[in-house]
Amino acid sequence: MLYLALIHYPVKNRNNETIASAVTNLDIHDIARAGRTYGAQGFYVVTPLYDQRVLVGQILRHWETGAGSVYNRDRKEALSMTAVKSDLDAVIGDIRKETGKAPLLVATTAADCRATLSFDDFRQNLAKEERPWLLLFGTAWGLADEVIESADFLLEPISGKAGYNHLSVRSAASIILDRVLGR
Amino acid sequence: MLYLALIHYPVKNRNNETIASAVTNLDIHDIARAGRTYGAQGFYVVTPLYDQRVLVGQILRHWETGAGSVYNRDRKEALSMTAVKSDLDAVIGDIRKETGKAPLLVATTAADCRATLSFDDFRQNLAKEERPWLLLFGTAWGLADEVIESADFLLEPISGKAGYNHLSVRSAASIILDRVLGR
Numbered sequence: 001m002l003y004l005a006l007i008h009y010p011v012k013n014r015n016n017e018t019i020a021s022a023v024t025n026l027d028i029h030d031i032a033r034a035g036r037t038y039g040a041q042g043f044y045v046v047t048p049l050y051d052q053r054v055l056v057g058q059i060l061r062h063w064e065t066g067a068g069s070v071y072n073r074d075r076k077e078a079l080s081m082t083a084v085k086s087d088l089d090a091v092i093g094d095i096r097k098e099t100g101k102a103p104l105l106v107a108t109t110a111a112d113c114r115a116t117l118s119f120d121d122f123r124q125n126l127a128k129e130e131r132p133w134l135l136l137f138g139t140a141w142g143l144a145d146e147v148i149e150s151a152d153f154l155l156e157p158i159s160g161k162a163g164y165n166h167l168s169v170r171s172a173a174s175i176i177l178d179r180v181l182g183r
Numbered sequence: 184m185l186y187l188a189l190i191h192y193p194v195k196n197r198n199n200e201t202i203a204s205a206v207t208n209l210d211i212h213d214i215a216r217a218g219r220t221y222g223a224q225g226f227y228v229v230t231p232l233y234d235q236r237v238l239v240g241q242i243l244r245h246w247e248t249g250a251g252s253v254y255n256r257d258r259k260e261a262l263s264m265t266a267v268k269s270d271l272d273a274v275i276g277d278i279r280k281e282t283g284k285a286p287l288l289v290a291t292t293a294a295d296c297r298a299t300l301s302f303d304d305f306r307q308n309l310a311k312e313e314r315p316w317l318l319l320f321g322t323a324w325g326l327a328d329e330v331i332e333s334a335d336f337l338l339e340p341i342s343g344k345a346g347y348n349h350l351s352v353r354s355a356a357s358i359i360l361d362r363v364l365g366r
Contacts, residue, residue: 178362
């Protein structure tokens with residue numbers, strides 16, 4: 001059982017300072033659609049900013065029960081597994097309530113030599129279906145160190161060619177899902 | 184040598200009619216960044232609409248030589264391999280001029296049983312480096328049949344779990360690049 005969380009706080013800005021980032025509408029759509037395509041159990045948009053949670057709630061309602069649900073039923077299906085939470089503890093509590101178990105947390109990063117979990121090991125662990133797993137994606141310039149350090153594992157980075165590795169979080173989440181849950 | 188093209192005409196709308204779609208800013212950024220990460224040679228945004236080409240040109244100039252080029256050099260690097268063209272013939276001509284050879288065209292689709300190229304075969308062919316290849320992505324509800332039929336190959340679709348397969352073009356392009364050029 002794999003759950004996804006898109007973290008908007010605490011994340012880093014370009015100067016390595018901890019910030020709360022703004023929610024990007026297409027992040028929600030793209031990661032929900034990829035999550036649904038690969039069989040993730042749920043997707044959490046995490047932000048402590050009240051206004052942003054209201055905004056995300058409006059977007060979700062539009063597609064789940066509003067005009068969007070009639071216009072595009074596939075989108076409705078993807079977004080019906082999406083929820084908004086104020087922090088990571090609320091996400092963990094929600095998963096514990098749903099599954100009866102606390103999830104193992106896997107942080108992601110674009111480039112970090114401290115990785116403790118390979119794609120192959122992650123894939124094999126997910127296939128065992130013993131525990132819920134929660135995969136954490138950072139917006140802006142990535143997850144703050146405190147999130148990475150508090151996670152159970154740090155997933156190996158996606159390596160590109162020629163040293164350039166600057167994928168959007170939408171691309172990275174899609175590729176990671178394909179690597180650990182794809183054919 | 185792999186080139187990418189994001190097609191805005193001719194593509195299908197939800198009613199299977201042929202339309203010209205509007206350019207989405209994040210499509211340009213995400214596919215350029217993924218293309219650069221995986222070592223694609225070039226990325227073409229294709230639209231016959233003059234206003235849209237002007238808009239894309241402004242976006243590219245902002246990041247290549249304008250304020251964006253100072254703000255984010257990684258983005259500059261990705262977008263410097265991006266160009267806008269009015270139609271597929273112009274793309275093919277450009278690649279022929281650059282490489283001395285006409286590219287082999289590979290169309291993509293979300294679900295089609297007529298696929299003639301597997302991910303494995305595509306990967307092996309790219310590794311040979313004998314010919315330029317041009318991978319075509321459709322916006323809106325996908326490439327029009329005439330584009331699929333005029334291509335040399337139709338790539339097998341990305342199969343998800345449980346029959347749901349509604350990835351954004353940003354996600355699909357990222358996953359396909361990872362499958363054919365990734366580790």
